[in-house]
Amino acid sequence: MKIDQVSDSVYAVAGTNVNWALISDGSGVTVIDAGYPADTADVLASVRQIGHQLTDIAAVLITHAHLDHIGAIPTLIERVGMPVYTGAEEVRHAKREYLQQMTPAGMLGQLRTHRGRRWVAHTLRAIHGHIRMSVPSATTSDPTTLAGLPGSLVAIPTPGHTSGHTAYLMPAEEVLFSGDALVTGHPLVRHTGPQLLPAAFNHDESRTRASVSILAAQPARTLVPGHGLSISVDADTIEHGLALQHTSGCSLR
Ligand SMILES: [Zn+2]
Numbered sequence: 001m002k003i004d005q006v007s008d009s010v011y012a013v014a015g016t017n018v019n020w021a022l023i024s025d026g027s028g029v030t031v032i033d034a035g036y037p038a039d040t041a042d043v044l045a046s047v048r049q050i051g052h053q054l055t056d057i058a059a060v061l062i063t064h065a066h067l068d069h070i071g072a073i074p075t076l077i078e079r080v081g082m083p084v085y086t087g088a089e090e091v092r093h094a095k096r097e098y099l100q101q102m103t104p105a106g107m108l109g110q111l112r113t114h115r116g117r118r119w120v121a122h123t124l125r126a127i128h129g130h131i132r133m134s135v136p137s138a139t140t141s142d143p144t145t146l147a148g149l150p151g152s153l154v155a156i157p158t159p160g161h162t163s164g165h166t167a168y169l170m171p172a173e174e175v176l177f178s179g180d181a182l183v184t185g186h187p188l189v190r191h192t193g194p195q196l197l198p199a200a201f202n203h204d205e206s207r208t209r210a211s212v213s214i215l216a217a218q219p220a221r222t223l224v225p226g227h228g229l230s231i232s233v234d235a236d237t238i239e240h241g242l243a244l245q246h247t248s249g250c251s252l253r
Contacts, residue, residue: 030061037072054079095136
């Protein structure tokens with residue numbers, strides 16, 4: 001685990017090939033995403049390392065309900081009992097009314113490359129025993145509730161990676177939490193910088209691409225993605241990074 005303070009109140013934490021974020025307003029903490037099941041101890045430790053107790057957690061927001069973003073939630077609910085919020089459509093995914101996740105065939109396809117084999121090995125270890133995890137208590141949040149949490153956040157529907165994928169903006173410090181709608185790196189991909197995840201991860205590729213424009217339009221100066229390093233951004237950085245990706249063909253696509 002590696003914790004980076006990216007603004008006055010925001011800490012980006014890198015776990016097993018995935019990030020979560022903590023927003024501290026002094027008295028409370030909002031957690032955005034929750035790592036793999038195997039990251040649970042680190043999620044708890046990260047809250048303590050920024051000077052808080054677990055009971056300071058006011059809520060967990062999830063960008064989407066993939067296993068690498070919900071791992072610590074069952075333990076946090078047991079220990080803290082805080083609410084878990086996500087987008088209205090993503091609530092259904094979190095409850096596993098349906099599952100939009102890379103298929104076993106997609107996973108097998110990654111075994112062709114060295115990077116892929118290493119990523120599959122990490123992933124299987126990180127989800128071991130928890131493949132059927134869900135978040136039955138997930139609910140959607142109204143704007144007033146989100147604004148009242150540490151960080152005063154705004155939800156930004158960004159469908160595509162999953163149908164209910166939701167990014168979050170913290171206007172006060174101009175920090176954009178993009179989840180997997182826009183990342184800056186991934187173990188399967190050599191290059192870094194703003195980019196989409198490889199298409200095999202995205203439920204709906206064209207909606208994923210459309211959601212990037214929504215993110216590029218946000219008044220953000222810092223991007224905290226679901227995968228890769230946090231970076232300074234403006235709308236041009238995002239569009240330019242993606243344009244490079246399209247022309248150079250350096251992604252796996
Ligand atoms: Zn995902």
